[in-house]
Amino acid sequence: MGTLDPHTWLADHGDYLFRVARRQLHSDELAEDAVQETLLAALAAQARYAGDASPRTWLTGILKHKIVDLIRRNLREVEIPRDADGEEALDSLFKQDGHWAEPVRPWGNPLAEAELGQLRRVLDECADRLKPAMAQVFSLREVAGMETDDICKELNITPTNCWVLLHRARVFMRQCLELNGFAKAGAA
């Protein structure tokens, strides 16, 4: 389907790859690193390009690996929240007996109601407030759609840790979206 011309990669796909990376890494700097590493790796792997995918698809495939690499490297530097961390946020949602402290109102149709740019901002803001380890595991799962088993293996964390991180991240994101008035509660 295509031939490769490394000279045009940056001009043709640079912005695209950057945006994909930015969405998962939530950092301009890391996303730039991801693009650079992707293009350098692609250069070295050119011979393996079979031509059955478009150059962009092929580059995006390499990018996905680089993103995981970066996250893994980064995770070594961040602390995976201990069991007690984040527990408070959950505690405040529930009463002692395990019932919801406040009623959960249904959402309308957030996607239909939101402007894309606004959605992006809210998602970024909320993700920024997550602990880095949580934001990254969350992105790999919910944005990139990686399987949880693969995430655990890639990041070398136990499945239990993975689920705990994911659950807390989801609860947090849900609250953050609501607080930002983004996912407006539908009429009760």
Add this chain to the structure above:
Amino acid sequence: MKWMVTCRETTELASRAMDERLPFADRVAMRMHLAICTNCAHFNRQLQQMRFLFRSETGDASGEPGLAPEARERIEAELRKKLDA
């Protein structure tokens, strides 16, 4: 085996169910709870809405900022080093 679960436990099960198939007993416990608890049913629906939201907005990013000029130059220079080598 536990058939009655609290709301708090149900949210954990619902979250985990987004990642893998739950063991039978957990699945039954969760479904029974969701059938009678609107709060948890709403929460469960929201988990799915969030996933839809995050995954669908990965589609079109063309309106978002691209590479900064300095970064582009830096990457260009790195690529050139290898290309010219």
